């Protein structure tokens with residue numbers, strides 16, 4: 288695998304980033320995961336805009352979009368895969384062993400690996416840990432993902448592939464790496480960004496293309512929802528067939544199936560040439 292590290296392509300085995308990089312020592316970094324198909328990144332401009340928003344939220348210098356685009360093109364060129372997960376990581380750079388950032392530049396790493404298509408439907412659980420909608424990191428895509436790793440491990444232990452978080456007021460928020468939609472009486476709802484969820488790019492496109500409503504939802508809506516689905520870069524729209532052991536519509540519900548179809552059709556347009 289050839290990856291981009293601070294200015295050039297390297298073999299992954301030879302790539303070097305300081306062990307004192309702030310992204311590693313204190314999790315002071317941000318990232319984007321971009322889907323590529325047949326060598327084309329999907330919605331790259333939206334991802335770069337969110338990268339900049341996350342950088343500003345953390346107080347990192349704005350990433351240079353031209354440089355990131357160059358890195359993305361070079362990595363895609365060097366790693367031909369049919370369906371890819373491209374990861375852009377941008378951190379607070381080399382730093383002494385404190386949490387003060389100082390002025391130590393930034394690090395940019397871009398890597399790509401091949402992935403297979405996610406299943407069309409999956410099981411989820413809810414976890415008792417909360418997203419903090421009023422926290423300094425709310426809505427930022429930072430590399431501090433350890434809480435998601437713990438929640439995802441819990442989901443796997445219970446035979447599920449995703450865990451859903453409430454926020455501090457027990458409202459439905461999001462998954463470890465996805466946004467959540469629920470269908471109630473034929474209408475599609477998703478929690479607003481004010482719930483503390485990430486402003487997912489797939490979520491935004493799904494809202495735009497399906498007319499889903501942004502609604503503040505109590506957690507127990509999951510016990511009565513007719514259908515539930517997830518959105519994310521690597522899932523697109525993915526049906527949920529079980530929530531905390533409750534089986535939903537057998538197969539994929541009609542509203543979810545329609546959202547999947549609309550997304551698949553519209554996302555094949557050249558969204559970001």
Ligand code: PLP
Pocket residue numbers: 320461462463464465466484485486487488489490518519520521
């Ligand atoms: N929420 C979280 C916490 C995520 O990490 C992600 C994606 O990784 C999403 C939501 C979905 O966002 P997107 O559709 O931009 O991939």
